Amino acid sequence: xxxxxxxxxxxxxxxxxxxxxxxxxxxxxGLSQCFPAVAQYMxxxxxxxxxxxxxxxxxxxxxENGKTLTLTNGLLSRSFYRGPNLVCFDxxxxxxxxxxxxxxxxxxxxxxxxKTYNVGGLYGQKENAYFLPEWLDELKGREADFQYVSxxxxxxxxxxxxxxxxxxxxxxxxxxxVLIFSYRSGLPELKDIIVKVYYxxxxxxxxxxxxxxxxxxGSTHLKIDQVVNEILATPEEESAVVGSPEExxxxxxxxxxxxxxxxxxxxxxxxxxxxHWKTDSTxxxxxxxxxxxxxxxxxxxxxxxxxxxxxxxxFHSIRTxxxxxxxxxxxxxxxxxxxxxxxxxxxxxxxxxxMHLVSTEPAQVRAAVDQCAETGYEGIILSFGxxxxxxxxxxxxxxxxxxxAEYAHERGVLLGGYSLFSSRSIGPETDVIDxxxxxxxxxxxxNAPCLGSQWGLDYLEKLKYFFEETGFDIFENDGPYxxxxxxSASHPGHQGLQDSQWKQMELQKGLxxxxxxxxxxxxxxxxxxxxxxxxxxLGYREVxxxxxxxxxIILNRQNIYDGTWEKTPSMGWGFVxxxxxxxxxxxxTLEPLKEHLDAYEQLMMQYYGAGVQxxxxxxxxxxxxxxxxxxxxxxxxxxxxxxxxxxxIIHLRRxxxxxxxxxxxxxxxxxxxxxxxxxxxxDTEISQTIHLPLYYTGxxxxxxxxxxxxxxxxxxxxxxxxxxxxxxxxxxxxTWLTVE
Numbered sequence: 001x002x003x004x005x006x007x008x009x010x011x012x013x014x015x016x017x018x019x020x021x022x023x024x025x026x027x028x029x030g031l032s033q034c035f036p037a038v039a040q041y042m043x044x045x046x047x048x049x050x051x052x053x054x055x056x057x058x059x060x061x062x063x064e065n066g067k068t069l070t071l072t073n074g075l076l077s078r079s080f081y082r083g084p085n086l087v088c089f090d091x092x093x094x095x096x097x098x099x100x101x102x103x104x105x106x107x108x109x110x111x112x113x114x115k116t117y118n119v120g121g122l123y124g125q126k127e128n129a130y131f132l133p134e135w136l137d138e139l140k141g142r143e144a145d146f147q148y149v150s151x152x153x154x155x156x157x158x159x160x161x162x163x164x165x166x167x168x169x170x171x172x173x174x175x176x177x178v179l180i181f182s183y184r185s186g187l188p189e190l191k192d193i194i195v196k197v198y199y200x201x202x203x204x205x206x207x208x209x210x211x212x213x214x215x216x217x218g219s220t221h222l223k224i225d226q227v228v229n230e231i232l233a234t235p236e237e238e239s240a241v242v243g244s245p246e247e248x249x250x251x252x253x254x255x256x257x258x259x260x261x262x263x264x265x266x267x268x269x270x271x272x273x274x275x276h277w278k279t280d281s282t283x284x285x286x287x288x289x290x291x292x293x294x295x296x297x298x299x300x301x302x303x304x305x306x307x308x309x310x311x312x313x314x315f316h317s318i319r320t321x322x323x324x325x326x327x328x329x330x331x332x333x334x335x336x337x338x339x340x341x342x343x344x345x346x347x348x349x350x351x352x353x354x355m356h357l358v359s360t361e362p363a364q365v366r367a368a369v370d371q372c373a374e375t376g377y378e379g380i381i382l383s384f385g386x387x388x389x390x391x392x393x394x395x396x397x398x399x400x401x402x403x404x405a406e407y408a409h410e411r412g413v414l415l416g417g418y419s420l421f422s423s424r425s426i427g428p429e430t431d432v433i434d435x436x437x438x439x440x441x442x443x444x445x446x447n448a449p450c451l452g453s454q455w456g457l458d459y460l461e462k463l464k465y466f467f468e469e470t471g472f473d474i475f476e477n478d479g480p481y482x483x484x485x486x487x488s489a490s491h492p493g494h495q496g497l498q499d500s501q502w503k504q505m506e507l508q509k510g511l512x513x514x515x516x517x518x519x520x521x522x523x524x525x526x527x528x529x530x531x532x533x534x535x536x537x538l539g540y541r542e543v544x545x546x547x548x549x550x551x552x553i554i555l556n557r558q559n560i561y562d563g564t565w566e567k568t569p570s571m572g573w574g575f576v577x578x579x580x581x582x583x584x585x586x587x588x589t590l591e592p593l594k595e596h597l598d599a600y601e602q603l604m605m606q607y608y609g610a611g612v613q614x615x616x617x618x619x620x621x622x623x624x625x626x627x628x629x630x631x632x633x634x635x636x637x638x639x640x641x642x643x644x645x646x647x648x649i650i651h652l653r654r655x656x657x658x659x660x661x662x663x664x665x666x667x668x669x670x671x672x673x674x675x676x677x678x679x680x681x682x683d684t685e686i687s688q689t690i691h692l693p694l695y696y697t698g699x700x701x702x703x704x705x706x707x708x709x710x711x712x713x714x715x716x717x718x719x720x721x722x723x724x725x726x727x728x729x730x731x732x733x734x735t736w737l738t739v740e
Contacts, residue, residue, distance in 0.1 A: 060177040075206040084141030086148035096326040103233035111225040128283040146183035165519030169349030176202040192218030206324040230299035245294040259530035266539040271527035306498030351570035354379035356617035360387040376635035379414035416474020430455040435487040444481040452493025476523040538563030538572035546584030569611030578618025594624040608638040609677040611645040668698025674739030680729035695721035
């Protein structure tokens with residue numbers, strides 16, 4: 001191997017234009033991993049092409065070359081071969097050069113009327129550790145499979161007719177192309193069935209979404225037992241002679257997320273119900289002695305579909321999003337996922353300022369509305385325990401909340417409310433039936449009604465009626481939790497156990513789509529972002545809000561730090577108990593507010609400073625003129641820097657109570673490209689140099705840094721895009737910096 005000095009000496013002989021090309025080549029071939037010192041010379045090449053900085057001219061397109069179709073956007077490419085049947089034989093990350101396929105597989109797999117059928121695919125590959133394109137002509141088709149018929153290319157269309165009704169960071173619906181393959185079967189029993197496989201590729205992201213549809217053009221019912229909408233034979237992540245699939249690492253170069261996720265974990269990976277890493281016994285040259293390497297990706301709902309498709313109906317599968325990653329760095333991979341959410345689910349960038357009001361007494365609601373209008377708050381959620389009942393469709397109840405909504409709207413304030421679905425029992429004819437006992441119970445939280453019961457269907461209609469008649473703007477939903485299954489055979493919304501999970505989730509998605517079309521903002525209990533919800537909890541333990549204020553302050557910052565690695569600031573909410581929540585007495589709460597202004601300010605600044613909206617739960621926002629001015633000042637500061645405060649977070653140092661901690665917002669497309677929040681948990685002030693990593697601000701040479709509203713000072717970035725800033729953080733306090 002060439003030595004590093006010789007390597008650099010050779011580069012000196014190139015002209016400047018070729019040096020740029022030279023170091024792009026170095027990056028793509030991985031030589032920078034061998035020679036870390038080389039990275040310092042790559043500033044121009046990296047900055048000009050990094051898609052996370054929004055500078056990649058990556059427009060989606062389809063390239064046709066003989067029998068080959070390639071869907072690409074300059075960041076990834078996925079190629080298909082039209083032989084005896086259609087097969088994907090090449091799937092490449094064009095940034096890293098990584099090939100994601102080692103073998104060809106079917107495009108999808110269906111279980112219909114109890115029988116299994118492949119969609120597309122070719123057979124006969126002898127070596128499964130890698131694939132060579134020249135093998136394609138040797139592969140054979142199979143008559144029993146669904147056969148490729150045709151393809152077409154269309155523009156990506158929105159999945160939801162979203163109408164933003166609150167402050168929104170990104171109102172642009174995604175753009176790109178959709179490649180649609182149509183398949184038919186030659187088997188007599190399936191001659192009227194059309195299967196379509198959709199590949200959506202997005203402009204500017206290394207992202208593909210895949211789904212399929214099944215059209216029943218016949219005259220008989222079709223039972224859809226299971227749909228596997230993705231099958232990828234990927235290279236293994238690591239080599240292990242012995243070891244089970246659970247013990248071995250899964251391939252890191254592809255991140256999978258679907259719109260079928262639930263678990264109440266407040267995280268996508270733990271809520272995922274469809275990603276299955278399996279072994280591949282046809283891969284006989286793998287190192288693992290028992291062929292147990294997890295290198296076969298299949299995507300499908302774990303409990304199956306279980307529905308009956310009537311003649312003339314069309315079934316739509318889950319949507320699977322495949323984000324190609326080019327790094328092992330946690331922050332970079334988190335930024336990639338956050339940009340994915342901003343693109344495919346732009347409604348998550350809505351982030352109104354709201355409080356949780358604990359009363360529905362009209363005079364108190366109007367007083368809270370007045371306080372919101374006075375301080376700059378934008379909305380009120382009538383909280384759990386407030387007395388709100390959206391299931392009450394009586395004329396008197398509707399009129400009460402219509403009047404309150406009109407009062408709020410006249411003052412520029414949104415009004416919404418909380419509805420409990422789960423964690424309660426309605427009755428034996430309504431509750432989910434445990435398949436193990438045949439009796440009510442066995443739900444995620446013990447007892448819960450079934451959304452497919454008549455009561456559940458009525459519940460959905462009552463909610464829609466309430467929102468239509470009152471003009472409410474925000475919906476906070478506690479349940480349903482679609483992990484629940486129901487063995488009832490008498491509920492009109494599902495046939496039995498097999499389809500109960502799928503049907504309940506479809507009903508819930510339908511409600512969220514309906515609300516989005518009417519501009520209603522949704523706080524939901526689980527990971528339903530890809531079907532229209534806007535916010536979920538950061539992740540927390542409820543009883544922690546009964547701890548003394550000093551502990552809550554640090555724990556809340558830890559929740560913020562930990563909950564924003566994969567979520568954008570607008571996707572998570574926190575909690576501030578103005579009044580007692582789960583106990584804890586006076587030491588745990590902020591009321592009387594005027595007696596705890598320091599804690600009130602600290603909690604507001606660390607939430608607003610993170611771009612995270614907290615549920616300020618209580619009867620009021622202020623109780624004195626001094627308190628009012630504090631709230632106004634913090635909200636005014638937040639609105640001044642709102643764009644950058646809602647930008648992605650770079651994690652600087654996790655709170656531990658022993659030293660400073662902090663985060664930094666970055667957005668290379670704003671004038672203020674960075675905003676840093678620094679906190680001091682100690683009684684004495686901290687004065688030291690803190691190094692800020694500025695790569696994701698898009699700055700390459702200099703940065704103008706301002707401490708709070710002080711004078712700006714220009715710093716030169718070092719070869720790691722970092723600057724050292726001397727800061728002083730007051731004891732038990734905070735400071736903030738802007739970067740331009």
